[in-house]
Amino acid sequence: MAQRAAGNVFGTIARRILPRASDYKGLRHSWRFDLTAGLTVAIVALPLALAFGISSGLSASAGLVTAVVAGFVAAIFGGSNVQVSGPTGAMAVILAPVVATYGAESVPLLAIMAGGMLVILGLFGLGRVVSLIPWTVVEGFTLGIAIIIFMQQVPMAFGMTATVGMNPVLAAGEAIGNADWSVAWQTLLIVAITWGLILVLPRIHPSIPASLIGVVVATIVVLLFNMGIPRIGELPSALAAPSLPVVDAATLSSLAGPAVSIALLAAIESLLSARVASRMADTGPYDPDRELSGQGLASIASGLFGGMPATGAIARTAVNVRAGARTRVSAAVHALLLLVVIYVGASLVSIIPLAALAGVLMATASRMVSGKTIRSVLRASRSDIVIFFITAAVTVAFDLIIAVWIGLIAAAVVALKHAADQAGVRREELPGERVEGDERIALVRIDGAMFFGAAEKLQHEFDQFTGIEVVIIRLSHLGGLDSTGANALVEIIETFEKRGVTVLLKGLQPRHKQMAGAFGVYEALRDGRHAFDTLEDAVEHARSHIRRGPWRGSVAAVD
Incomplete structure (x- = not known):
């Protein structure tokens, strides 16, 4: 050898x-x-x-x-x-x-x-x-x-x-x-x-x-x-x-x-x-x-x-x-x-x-x-x-x-600006036939990289979502995640949760899990089970929250 x-x-x-x-x-x-x-x-x-x-x-x-x-x-x-x-x-x-x-x-x-x-x-x-x-x-x-x-x-x-x-x-x-x-x-x-x-x-x-x-x-x-x-x-x-x-x-x-x-x-x-x-x-x-x-x-x-x-x-x-x-x-x-x-x-x-x-x-x-x-x-x-x-x-x-x-x-600087411009938040329609209460669920996809150059922009775009009770954040299209982006994601989750909006994560890629874990992304969720691998499971869980009615305390007790 x-x-x-x-x-x-x-x-x-x-x-x-x-x-x-x-x-x-x-x-x-x-x-x-x-x-x-x-x-x-x-x-x-x-x-x-x-x-x-x-x-x-x-x-x-x-x-x-x-x-x-x-x-x-x-x-x-x-x-x-x-x-x-x-x-x-x-x-x-x-x-x-x-x-x-x-x-x-x-x-x-x-x-x-x-x-x-x-x-x-x-x-x-x-x-x-x-x-x-x-x-x-x-x-x-x-x-x-x-x-x-x-x-x-x-x-x-x-x-x-x-x-x-x-x-x-x-x-x-x-x-x-x-x-x-x-x-x-x-x-x-x-x-x-x-x-x-x-x-x-x-x-x-x-x-x-x-x-x-x-x-x-x-x-x-x-x-x-x-x-x-x-x-x-x-x-x-x-x-x-x-x-x-x-x-x-x-x-x-x-x-x-x-x-x-x-x-x-x-x-x-x-x-x-x-x-x-x-x-x-x-x-x-x-x-x-x-x-x-x-x-x-x-x-x-x-x-x-x-x-x-x-x-x-x-x-x-x-x-x-x-x-x-x-x-x-x-x-x-x-x-x-x-x-x-x-x-x-x-x-x-x-x-x-x-x-x-x-x-x-x-x-x-x-x-x-x-x-x-x-x-x-x-x-x-x-x-x-x-x-x-x-x-x-x-x-x-x-x-x-x-x-x-x-x-x-x-x-x-130009490349970072271009990458930041490509990053954005896209609201999507829920899959399948609409049911009562879907209007109170926001299915949101993050495109591009969530890094220091785009973090503030993404936070601002998330602040525009009002009148909802559950937000599903799709991360499968996330191109990159650095420490600033991970910290911004934690702040987004905490801001929604303080407003009484339940946050569900879907599709966090394996290459991003270490960074997310290091900055407490999972801990920021109301419940550790609010991270999903498939969109179907995330949507079904979101609808279950709507059926139970607005949050009045610890959701973990009824999940």
Whole structure:
């Protein structure tokens, strides 16, 4: 028995961590697309990795280490076939104050701690939690991220560098207002060339690597006309050797809070990115539990090499999908190419104009949310429209975690209101032929869930029943019963009984009996025998009360 249990545990761990042969299904036919996509993503990811390393308060090499090491490990062990992982803007925003407080040397340890938490979350199967996030929240988040990605490129499109830490929208406005048009017209031209090729080439043939060709053509134009516009520039020449960071109890205690925040961000961002990617292309479903474990292992590996925590990167993942990726080979190739660039191709890559990369990302951002999705939202209910745009706005104005929480809260409030609106009290006709006295019996059915959101409404509706001597409350249609609902049911029974109205219960479902018993629903009845399994028995008992006449004391004595 113990061996079987141990085998089951090991099997669960293996399924949620170890790679599978099915990860590379179809590679024989897709390897060309995967190689091209990996090359395209590597070109896009390189300046982003350098920039995010610097903006987090660390260094360009830290961002590059994360893109190489975490990108490769997540590609092998992650749960998505097309997810590209590495340093992200959201992670840089969280890391900047941590670096300012605890120092840059704390980041590798933070990456290992947060990565360990993610592995545990994946092993416990908590990746499915993301499926509880409503569609409108996910689409609103996607729209917000698309706006951020687009706005982040505006300074680069105008030949400028954004102010570190400034909101992307404000930074875009600042760049436009302070643009040097002797340079800006050239960078905007390169953006237009790159973006135009990305739009036109797929119409000629969908397999053309439009992003890659756009970058190459833009670079050639810059070289031919000797344009003096910003380029990627000098790169780090080597990676640091792996090593374990210094650990002590005091350090672990002080970094526990930031590590939890980082793990939550990595989980939310990676799972939402993988979920969005799974809808962008038909490359198979993603495994959320394995995605958490894979991202955890990626952050641990990054920390060992002196890097920063990693997450799934929606921008690079979108580029990967649009470039034709079909398997995780493309993400692995992207990481390996970045490694090759460090040691071999640094001088070649350094001449690529940043404006060309801005064009790639602007084109990607513009296609992240389709017009069909926007039209579907606008045709939905007002509450869905509000949730969609609030989530997008908060994502742009603040950050991903706040946006997801606010979106979830808004969606929960709407769902609760909908559930409360569905709950109600319906008066029904007594079955069979009417007999004298039936007008003094109310047969009442509770529909929906009797929970905290609907309890007061149901109590109010019950108060409308007057001129009766017996009320039969049918509970067979009760969808749910929480503590507030059970307490409200007790108050309804007691209110009727105090008015001299006998309450009979019919059809309380087994799944609700424990809650009802805990809050004294049965004790509130005038007699313990006033709970029935069939409607016929309840109606017959009610009619017997009418035949005996109005209650004049303890009915239990005559029942």
